[in-house]
Amino acid sequence: MNLYKVDTGRERAILVAVDIDGTGEMALDELERLADTAGADSVHRVIQRRNSFDSATYVGRGKAKEIGEAAKSLDADLVIIDDELTSAQIRNLEDITGTRVIDRTALILDIFAARANSKEGKLQVELAQLNYRLPRLIGMGLTLSRLGGGIGTRGPGEMKLETDRRHIRQRIFEIEKELENVKRHRDTLRERRKKLGYYVVALVGYTNAGKSTLMNLLTGSDILVEDKLFATLDPTSRELVLESGRELLLIDTVGFIDKLPHDLVQAFKSTLEEAAYADMLLHVVDANSPHLYEQMKTVDNVLESMDVKKPMITVYNKIDLIEDTNLLPRIEPYTFISARDNEGISDLLTCIEENLPMDVFKVKFLIPYEKMNIVSTLHDDAIVIDEKYGEDYIEVEAEVDKKMYMRYEEYRDNSKS
Ligand SMILES: Nc1nc2c(ncn2[C@@H]2O[C@H](COP(=O)(O)OP(=O)(O)OP(=O)(O)O)[C@@H](O)[C@H]2O)c(=O)[nH]1
Ligand SMILES: [Mg+2]
Known part of the structure; x- marks a missing residue:
């Protein structure tokens, strides 16, 4: 030396x-x-x-x-x-x-x-x-x-x-x-999120694609953004309210890379699982990368190897750097954005809204009289089909979204279908 x-x-x-x-x-x-x-x-x-x-x-x-x-x-x-x-x-x-x-x-x-x-x-x-x-x-x-x-x-x-x-x-x-x-702690958190009825949307993609930049822009958080590989290791989640009032939880995740070491995949299993438990994925792609196809393929492969099959939106980022978006593969649904310049974001939000699974549940609730406020919430925010005032309970038949379905879980009448 x-x-x-x-x-x-x-x-x-x-x-x-x-x-x-x-x-x-x-x-x-x-x-x-x-x-x-x-x-x-x-x-x-x-x-x-x-x-x-x-x-x-x-x-x-x-x-x-x-x-x-x-x-x-x-x-x-x-x-x-x-x-x-x-x-x-x-x-x-x-x-x-x-x-x-x-x-x-x-x-x-x-x-x-x-x-x-x-x-x-x-x-x-x-x-x-x-x-x-x-x-x-x-x-x-x-x-x-x-x-x-x-x-x-x-x-x-x-x-x-x-x-x-x-x-x-x-x-x-x-x-x-x-x-x-x-892992047990993470499972509990996930359970709690589920109980609250949040739709979970995970940002996935090749390292350096701009996931954290987008996360910061959408939720006003301040996750480290760097022009280096693997700036993010820990998943971070933040609430995001859509125009329609639907609330979701957005999760920023660790980036993928070609030939991701097997030992890392194993060790990061619970972290990587955040994508597996999401309701929807936003695949953030660096549209300016000369290796765009290979990087998209790598992300698909990693997801496949984890057996993750979720509704996914391809989000082409960094379009401020490219001249012609016509050359990008158009696999529906997709959007073009620049997270840096705050461009295309409202289209992206609309796209999320349109592709979120629209779960509607028809349920019967048995609501005690001291919980009258729940009955009025159901009238305000759900579709009430039938309502009977019984001896101990108010029987309410309604069509509700996932959030309410989870929120009022304890009042659901499970005695018959
Ligand atoms: N020109 C341009 N640069 C961007 C855009 N979005 C992100 N960047 C830059 O790309 C680099 C990587 O951004 P990050 O948000 O850290 O990317 P990431 O996907 O979270 O990366 P990892 O956490 O490392 O996986 C940073 O230098 C950002 O400033 C964009 O829309 N346009
Ligand atoms: Mg990041």
């Missing part, structure tokens, strides 16, 4: 991809953004066209040597590989290049580690990191022996990451137990 190098606090990285299907340049563009977010500058890019990954060294052995030479002459701190590697591949590549090697998964986990804020988020990231690390302890020679850390060695917060197998297993066990509790 060059002791006289100017310390910018940023690492110098060589980015490497094996290109099997011709998408190498695109993959490295994204890897470069990920590296930038994690605090590394790309000093060199290497793409090798091959039919498959080399099982021992990922790229071919000759290419690995070249990378080592480039690392020396460019004074690189690390090599970042665009796919997930085995511990043997990491070890072999470190031996040949003489440089620290991390893979795409470690890079993404590192970004998540630096960005986790909530207790749940930190636990989820730590769990994902430990699960990633456990089978790779032998491989991570240079990474773990490195003093002073660097990308790939950071834990959530100031936590030092374990390197001892037995401790790791113990810690995984503890975290899983803690996350169970968090």
Whole structure:
């Protein structure tokens, strides 16, 4: 390592991809953004066209040597590989290049580690990191022996990451137990939301599409918005009242990315489930992205893998940056907006309104006389079909929306259909 190098606090990285299907340049563009977010500058890019990954060294052995030479002459701190590697591949590549090697998964986990804020988020990231690390302890020679850390060695917060197998297993066990509790809490919250009869609408989409910007605009909240990947990790929910008076809960969620690490999906299950429990999804798309199709496909794939099938509106965002919206795929329903310039928002709200499931329930309520106010609410806000004044109760037959259906659950007459 060059002791006289100017310390910018940023690492110098060589980015490497094996290109099997011709998408190498695109993959490295994204890897470069990920590296930038994690605090590394790309000093060199290497793409090798091959039919498959080399099982021992990922790229071919000759290419690995070249990378080592480039690392020396460019004074690189690390090599970042665009796919997930085995511990043997990491070890072999470190031996040949003489440089620290991390893979795409470690890079993404590192970004998540630096960005986790909530207790749940930190636990989820730590769990994902430990699960990633456990089978790779032998491989991570240079990474773990490195003093002073660097990308790939950071834990959530100031936590030092374990390197001892037995401790790791113990810690995984503890975290899983803690996350169970968090999950139960989340389930309770979800139940409560359901009881209140809220329609839940979740913002989903590729990272950096503008989900949080839209959330802030619609609900006046101040969620962190950044031109970096994975600005949002924790789901945030806020109330939104539509023109018609219908109230919904809007949820901002963690962004998706191509080749989302399996350990992260597992650890973030309860967070990702926010989309699964929503009544409707807004798929926010960066309409200006050169990789728009691939990003939309990735989002579809992640949702599919979680078995999420919900009514969805495609929301093309950042139209202030594009000249021709005619080139965008038109899968109904869709809208064009600029969350930055507050454009197209009323169309979006109308579109939400039109596509919300219109649940109407025909029910009979048995309402005690001291709750006369409920009867008048039903007259005001629902359609009363029939009304009988009995001995103990007022029997009201009415058509109500989901919200009222849930709100007056305890007065429903369940004795007959
Ligand atoms: N030009 C333009 N930029 C936008 C628009 N909406 C969002 N951005 C920018 O896009 C970047 C990402 O925005 P975010 O709202 O953080 O995106 P996100 O989808 O929440 O991203 P993650 O939380 O990282 O998944 C920021 O720099 C925003 O200022 C828009 O309509 N037009
Ligand atoms: Mg966000």
